[in-house]
Amino acid sequence: MEDTAPTTYGLKEGVKYLAGWDGTTLIDLSTNIPQIPRAIIGVPGKFWIAGDLGMLYEYDGTTFTDRSATVGFGTESIRALAWDGTYLWIGGAGGGFKRYNPATGEVVDLTTPLGFSEIRFLLFNPVNGQVIIVGVKAGLPAVYSYDGATFVDRSAVAGVPSALTLNPNGDMYFGRNRVYIVKPDWTSIEITTKIFHPKRFRSIWNSGIIATGTTRDVARNMIIDGNYLYAVSLDPQRFAIYDISNPSSPVLKSLTSTGYSMIDIWKKGNYVFISCNIGVLVYDVSDVTAPMLVATVNLADYVHDMFLLGNYLYCCMHTADKFQIIDITNPTSPVVRGSLTGTTYFHGCHSCYVEGTIAYVTNYLASTGEYGLTVVDVSNPDAPAVITGVGEAHKNSAIRKIGNYLYVGSHTYPDVGFTIWDVSTPTSPVYKGRFYVVEGIFYYFCSELIGVTIFERGLYFFDISNPVSPIIHAMCSTVERPKNVVRSGDYVYVSTEDDAYNWRIRSFRLEDAEINTLLFTPAEALENDWLTFASMPTARYDAVAGVVGDRIHVITGYTTTFMTDPEVYNPMTDFWTKLNPIPTGRVVRLTRRISHRRVI
Numbered sequence: 082m083e084d085t086a087p088t089t090y091g092l093k094e095g096v097k098y099l100a101g102w103d104g105t106t107l108i109d110l111s112t113n114i115p116q117i118p119r120a121i122i123g124v125p126g127k128f129w130i131a132g133d134l135g136m137l138y139e140y141d142g143t144t145f146t147d148r149s150a151t152v153g154f155g156t157e158s159i160r161a162l163a164w165d166g167t168y169l170w171i172g173g174a175g176g177g178f179k180r181y182n183p184a185t186g187e188v189v190d191l192t193t194p195l196g197f198s199e200i201r202f203l204l205f206n207p208v209n210g211q212v213i214i215v216g217v218k219a220g221l222p223a224v225y226s227y228d229g230a231t232f233v234d235r236s237a238v239a240g241v242p243s244a245l246t247l248n249p250n251g252d253m254y255f256g257r258n259r260v261y262i263v264k265p266d267w268t269s270i271e272i273t274t275k276i277f278h279p280k281r282f283r284s285i286w287n288s289g290i291i292a293t294g295t296t297r298d299v300a301r302n303m304i305i306d307g308n309y310l311y312a313v314s315l316d317p318q319r320f321a322i323y324d325i326s327n328p329s330s331p332v333l334k335s336l337t338s339t340g341y342s343m344i345d346i347w348k349k350g351n352y353v354f355i356s357c358n359i360g361v362l363v364y365d366v367s368d369v370t371a372p373m374l375v376a377t378v379n380l381a382d383y384v385h386d387m388f389l390l391g392n393y394l395y396c397c398m399h400t401a402d403k404f405q406i407i408d409i410t411n412p413t414s415p416v417v418r419g420s421l422t423g424t425t426y427f428h429g430c431h432s433c434y435v436e437g438t439i440a441y442v443t444n445y446l447a448s449t450g451e452y453g454l455t456v457v458d459v460s461n462p463d464a465p466a467v468i469t470g471v472g473e474a475h476k477n478s479a480i481r482k483i484g485n486y487l488y489v490g491s492h493t494y495p496d497v498g499f500t501i502w503d504v505s506t507p508t509s510p511v512y513k514g515r516f517y518v519v520e521g522i523f524y525y526f527c528s529e530l531i532g533v534t535i536f537e538r539g540l541y542f543f544d545i546s547n548p549v550s551p552i553i554h555a556m557c558s559t560v561e562r563p564k565n566v567v568r569s570g571d572y573v574y575v576s577t578e579d580d581a582y583n584w585r586i587r588s589f590r591l592e593d594a595e596i597n598t599l600l601f602t603p604a605e606a607l608e609n610d611w612l613t614f615a616s617m618p619t620a621r622y623d624a625v626a627g628v629v630g631d632r633i634h635v636i637t638g639y640t641t642t643f644m645t646d647p648e649v650y651n652p653m654t655d656f657w658t659k660l661n662p663i664p665t666g667r668v669v670r671l672t673r674r675i676s677h678r679r680v681i
Contacts, residue, residue, distance in 0.1 A: 208251025
């Protein structure tokens with residue numbers, strides 16, 4: 082829609098419709114044009130409307146004048162218009178590109194030198210005096226500039242936009258699934274994560290109610306192998322297998338009542354291993370329509386999460402504060418091997434990740450003098466040994482290792498979000514920071530750091546190209562509380578439960594998000610406005626704040642005691658991160674920055 086004093090005019094895509102608005106009344110002008118309109122542009126006192134079958138009309142507020150024959154597009158649909166103060170630039174769906182002078186009637190055909198097969202939209206930049214042409218050339222999306230003499234291919238500068246706008250300084254905003262500011266000299270700056278998530282989750286499928294329990298913790302873990310998804314529940318005690326060869330319409334192959342409260346599931350060959358309230362169940366799933374129980378490992382207590390590597394199943398027994406190894410060389414006859422117990426290193430033993438001879442174990446009940454993350458040597462499965470413990474009193478849940486970094490989900494307040502640990506030296510994790518997502522508890526991760534947070538009922542996808550500074554690239558609501566997440570290709574499956582204890586599985590497609598519209602708003606329009614952003618994780622007063630780089634640091638302060646936990650706000654992601662505590666809590670009135678460090 083374009084403004085032309087005193088009336089605003091607009092059209093509907095794909096419909097023969099044109100309307101004007103005088104601030105009070107909507108006036109239907111559709112009868113004045115013969116074809117479906119596709120583009121509109123205006124200047125004070127005049128505007129042009131273009132569309133199918135080469136239609137171009139000029140309107141001065143009183144009279145519509147047909148200019149279609151003058152510009153000569155024939156049956157080609159006109160899709161784009163731009164105005165530079167003298168010339169009207171016209172682009173067609175078949176690649177036609179012409180310059181029209183309304184004052185003299187002169188038309189210059191530039192179709193051949195440009196060589197596009199389709200033009201999607203045009204923009205004139207008054208600062209550099211160039212027309213920007215976006216469309217298709219040689220079968221590929223392309224963006225070119227034209228200064229009246231030379232066409233220049235700009236496609237590599239910031240990608241080919243699906244939306245493009247301009248500010249008074251001549252800065253062009255390119256948007257598709259990333260957003261760039263392109264300067265008049267064609268240098269570019271990416272600003273994607275400041276305003277836009279370049280990925281999105283599209284809801285694809287909802288299983289409906291699979292089973293209903295009587296208390297929370299209905300939905301539990303899943304695993305995908307080939308075209309099948311295997312999922313377990315705790316309270317309804319159901320084990321489900323879905324054929325997901327068609328991700329848009331999975332088919333339930335079997336729903337088995339096991340008689341046990343189940344939590345985690347892993348698969349090896351034709352066998353699945355399910356943790357439950359007495360130990361581990363082993364099912365033969367060679368026939369997915371009729372799973373068969375072939376072994377039970379009775380450990381006389383709950384097994385929570387597990388990790389399967391080679392011929393060993395590593396089990397976290399949260400109610401027994403125990404880390405247990407099981408030999409599954411023969412799946413139908415598992416052998417219990419070594420274990421470690423005790424609250425110092427395994428209080429609320431929750432989840433683990435094993436690589437080589439090292440196991441990283443998280444604990445959700447760690448308190449003072451106890452560790453939330455324990456490193457274990459499992460080179461001898463009969464005699465595992467604690468190497469070290471870190472994260473004293475951190476209450477942790479899920480764990481995922483990607484590259485040289487561990488991502489450890491929180492379990493219980495005051496721990497929220499997830500922590501990041503550098504394990505370049507596997508036996509000596511180094512704390513790198515905490516990432517907050519609102520105040521959600523991150524419970525489970527899957528590959529490429531896709532996570533769910535229970536209380537915020539959210540699904541998140543992170544860019545970890547900088548491993549210690551994740552950036553959210555996609556997020557959406559899971560509707561119900563999510564309890565586990567798995568991924569297969571572009572599809573993400575989430576196990577959820579609602580407040581009535583109903584268990585469902587939902588699927589989402591992870592895809593590029595695409596911007597269809599960009600609009601520049603002058604900064605003055607935001608004056609005197611307050612905007613709300615993410616709250617600090619820890620309320621405090623008498624704190625001091627300062628800026629280092631592009632982050633806001635809040636240090637010290639007071640609640641019921643002097644604060645020792647600095648917190649940092651990242652405006653690009655709208656999230657807070659907690660740093661290592663300062664040695665002594667205090668109230669500070671003044672800070673000074675020295676180089677890249679801040680001192681009190």
